[in-house]
Amino acid sequence: MTLGLGRTLNLLEYLANSQFSYWMSVSMAGFPTLIALHSVGMGAAVGLSMAVTLKLYGALPDLGRYPVQRLLDVATWGFTLNLVTGLMLFIDRGPEYLASGIFLLKMLLVFIGAALTLVVRQRVRALASPSGTLVDDGVARVMSLVATIAWFGAVVTGRLIAYLSDLYR
Amino acid sequence: MSEKLFQWIANSPLADWVVSSPYIWPTLESIHFVSLCVLMGSLLVVDLRLIGVFREPIARTVAFLIRLSLLAFAVNLSTGVLFFFGYTAKYVNNPAFEIKLTLIAIAGLNALYYRWRLPNLVNTREVTRSSIAVGCISLALWSGVIVCGRMITFYAR
Numbered sequence: 001m002t003l004g005l006g007r008t009l010n011l012l013e014y015l016a017n018s019q020f021s022y023w024m025s026v027s028m029a030g031f032p033t034l035i036a037l038h039s040v041g042m043g044a045a046v047g048l049s050m051a052v053t054l055k056l057y058g059a060l061p062d063l064g065r066y067p068v069q070r071l072l073d074v075a076t077w078g079f080t081l082n083l084v085t086g087l088m089l090f091i092d093r094g095p096e097y098l099a100s101g102i103f104l105l106k107m108l109l110v111f112i113g114a115a116l117t118l119v120v121r122q123r124v125r126a127l128a129s130p131s132g133t134l135v136d137d138g139v140a141r142v143m144s145l146v147a148t149i150a151w152f153g154a155v156v157t158g159r160l161i162a163y164l165s166d167l168y169r
Numbered sequence: 170m171s172e173k174l175f176q177w178i179a180n181s182p183l184a185d186w187v188v189s190s191p192y193i194w195p196t197l198e199s200i201h202f203v204s205l206c207v208l209m210g211s212l213l214v215v216d217l218r219l220i221g222v223f224r225e226p227i228a229r230t231v232a233f234l235i236r237l238s239l240l241a242f243a244v245n246l247s248t249g250v251l252f253f254f255g256y257t258a259k260y261v262n263n264p265a266f267e268i269k270l271t272l273i274a275i276a277g278l279n280a281l282y283y284r285w286r287l288p289n290l291v292n293t294r295e296v297t298r299s300s301i302a303v304g305c306i307s308l309a310l311w312s313g314v315i316v317c318g319r320m321i322t323f324y325a326r
Contacts, residue, residue, distance in 0.1 A: 028323065032319070032320055032323040035319055036315065036316040036319035036320055037316070039202075039205075039315045039316070039318070039319050040312050040315050040316065042202075042206065043205055043206050043208075043209030043210070043311075043312075043315055044209060044210075044213060046206040046209075046210065047206045047207060047208070047209040047210020047211065047213055048210050048213055048214070049210070050206065050207060050210045051210045051211065051213070051214050051234070054233075055230075059233060060227075060229070060230040060233060060234070061229055061230075062225070062226065062227045062228065062229045062230050063214075063225070063227055063230045064225050066223055066225065067214075067217075067218070067223040067225050067227065070217065070222050070223045071213075071214060071217070074213065074217065074222070151206075152203055152206070155199075155202050155203055155206060156199040156202070156203065158202075159195065159198050159199050159202050160195055160199065162195075163191075163195045
């Protein structure tokens, strides 16, 4: 177990000192572009998660099951963009990110948001009524609300990484 | 003229307030980002309907989300003005900031075109070339606004 952790840290050290990491720090196509795309993915994933929660709590009454499914599909694409760019940003300074408490809190919130959104997505697929509307599901509603709160928490903690860690100083 | 205005802004009591505590700027940024997600989510639903990703008539949803996006935009604008007051030098003559403002202005015109030409489209299952164009342009512009917003730091002099 300890050996595994040591190897992982060695790998992260290696990646943080690689040519890729150097390119990330000097090229405008590196860190600046990736962080910008990370924000676009964030807007789509978090914003659409919020829209689905509003729907499940009755604020968007004429939004049927099919549009909600499509919104969750697009939210998943947004999250995929976040994941890919996030991993590339992580590779740049892996050991430093792992030592940052605020980053680890962000990751926990991202995990909660992503896991609950996936469950909501599956429940929405199963909640078809013959008319195409969504069947009222209290569990999906609460999960969606918790997911949206976790996503917004991830947005705030993500922003605070710059202030509560030494990563960008 | 503009030089004097920027100096006045940078020396104003509001500018002093924004930098008076180490907590204010991060708090404003957090609010700006949360509000950005609300704006993006609201507009995405409307744009995806205009593009035809789904065709259901969702007039009440669109009315609600447009009000919500205007509220989110007002919050973003307010926090954005405070950023400008707090660190004027970062924004003046910054190409990323200038492009961001231009994209927001074009997005406003695009929204006005929607109000003028397509207000009743979301009452129907219709998708037109014009609605697809409005939806795609809106998505591209707001994505560009986010990208340019993030680039401001890297183009600051």
